[in-house]
Amino acid sequence: MGCLFSVFTRQQLDKRRIALLQNADEVEDIREKITSYSIQNQYINxxxxxxxxxxxxxxxxxxxxxxxxxxxxxxxxxxxxxxxxxxxxxxxxxxxxxxxxxxxxxxxxxxxxxxxxxxxxxxxxxxxxxxxxxxxNVQGGNLKSLIKRKQMSVAEIRFYIAEIFMALQHLHKNNVIYRNLTPENVLIDNQGHIKLSDFSLCHFGTECNLLTGNIYYQAPEVSKLQYQNYLSDYWSLGAIMYEMLFGYPPYFHPNINTYKKNKREQIITIPNSISESAQSLLKQLLNNDIQQRIMYESSQKVQYHPFFDGLDWQLLKKRLEQSPFIPDLRTKSDIHYYLEEKSNENIIQQQIN
Incomplete structure (x- = not known):
């Protein structure tokens, strides 16, 4: 039995429509629409x-x-x-x-x-x-370089964790889940304060179930493609605090498969060499149960936590709290901290390889 109709691709149909038009101006107009980048309408006016x-x-x-x-x-x-x-x-x-x-x-x-x-x-x-x-142009490098450069005191860790917390709060109040919190994306500006960067993986809304971000700082629910919300960002904050205290993120292993197995099967161990308040905050940030994680009920749970005793949140909010590290910059075009970051990245990659 013969075929009763022909099947054309969308491109073939577009070409046929153009061929049927008599007016040359109309033909040219349609050609431009067909060949224009669809990207222009998808991500930019x-x-x-x-x-x-x-x-x-x-x-x-x-x-x-x-x-x-x-x-x-x-x-x-x-x-x-x-x-x-x-x-x-x-x-x-x-x-x-x-x-x-x-x-x-x-x-x-x-x-x-x-x-x-x-x-x-x-x-x-x-x-x-x-x-x-x-x-x-944020010239002072990033938190990863700072962690590699020196052993931080509790006061220094308190300062940076508090500022990152304020940055996350700002995003969450604007209905944004960050999903990309890593030490590399926490920049240090000329006055020594933090600046979050790289918002390409953000989600606009209150919840999602997408697998994205750096695996070493992913909350468990992200790795498992389960329900996730702004509380997932606070697990990442806990992972950064853990790294600032001990030099590596929770469950860390250079072999990615071993790391995944550790994260899936093991319970986070927090050495008792740190203060009780630091242990308490880590346990609440790194709780695998999203509904038991700190911040589930109120942001005041973080601000009033004993780990932050003595910190003036009002001064911090205005960036008036003294930073423990002021970058040594000679000019506005000084990029030596950035070059240090690239050197650290190369060393880490060589170690992993």
Missing amino acids: QERVIDEKPHKDFTKIKCLTKNDESKIFLSQNKSDQEYYILKSINKQYLEYSGMQQQIQNEIKVGKECKGKFIQKFHQHFITNKKCYIILE
């Missing part, structure tokens, strides 16, 4: 598609990191002479990799969740080939 001129307003001082898909530069704005971080991302890569949502997250958080402990978002623009994001 089409009005932001511009020529290359804004990109040329920035002088690239130093390439900080690069791969086949993106580059990150220390750059200087020719107008105000200030230094910024410029992210340059290949637009075609975003389209075929499905990472449009991550860029949308970066832009949305940058615009809607501005805060004292959040890396400042300045602007974004898109050209025919690239997407550019301009961010605050």
Whole structure:
């Protein structure tokens, strides 16, 4: 029996529709719509598609990191002479990799969740080939480098954990689950205060069940693809506190499969070499039962915890609490802390390999 109809792909149908049109202007208009990047409508307003001129307003001082898909530069704005971080991302890569949502997250958080402990978002623009994001130049390195550099005192740990807590609270009040809290993403600014960065994995809403983030700082419910909410971020905070105290995150093992097994089968052991208040806070942050985790009922459970005795939360909120570490920076373009981060990353990777 013969086939009663033909099957065409969407692309073939689009071409046939164009062929049927008589008006040349209409043909050209439809062709442009068919061939335009769908990414423009998915993560950025089409009005932001511009020529290359804004990109040329920035002088690239130093390439900080690069791969086949993106580059990150220390750059200087020719107008105000200030230094910024410029992210340059290949637009075609975003389209075929499905990472449009991550860029949308970066832009949305940058615009809607501005805060004292959040890396400042300045602007974004898109050209025919690239997407550019301009961010605050945070020069003091990150918390990972600080942990590797020295053994921290309890007072220092208290300061950084409290500031990270304030940053998380700010995101949660804006209906954002961070999902990407790691020591590498906790930046240290020129005055020694923290700034959270990299909001590509954020979730806008009160709950989700997606597997994402750095496995060493994932809450158990994230690893198991179970119900998760803002309390999952506080497990990650506990993992960072654990690393600041002992030099490595909970369950750590350089072999990823062994780590997963440890996390699945073992109970976190907290050495009694630290104070009772530190042990208590760790146990409440790292509770595997999300409904038993600290903060389940009220943020005051954290602020009034004995570990934070003597800390002035009002001063901290205004960034007036004295930081235990002030970066030694000679110029606004000083990047030696960033170079130290890259060196540490290479050493860690060599050890894992």
